[in-house]
Amino acid sequence: MFRLWVxxxxKVFGKVTVAVPPQYTSQNCSNCGTTVKKSLSERTHQCSHCGTVLDRDHNAALNILAIGLNRVGHTQISTPGSSSTSVN
Ligand SMILES: [Zn+2]
Structure with missing residues (x-):
């Protein structure tokens, strides 16, 4: 349901949307990719590998963005009324 809304x-605002699997987005370090296990109550991402310290949600958002951009790079995108391919 959430995905349909997104x-x-x-479409309404002319933006490209990409569905991203949510697995590991809060566990992996957005800077170096190392898996940093944390419980739901842990609100801070602290990477022992590269030293990155971020809010848990900030780290997850960076991971989701990276996955999304990666997927867009492999997707053919066509907009109505245009034969060209573009990503904003
Ligand atoms: Zn790291």
Whole structure:
């Protein structure tokens, strides 16, 4: 349901939307990719490998963005009324 809403608003506002699997987005370090196990109550991401310290949600958001951009790079995108391919 959430995904349908996101895709709907993406169309309305002319933005590309990408569904990203949520697994590990809060466990992996957004800087170096190392898995940093944390419980749901832990609100801070602290990477022992590269020293990155971020809010848990900030770290997850960076991971989701990276996965999304990676997927867009492999997706053919066409907009109505245009034959060109573009990503904003
Ligand atoms: Zn790290």
């Amino acid at each position: 895709e709907y608003f993406g």
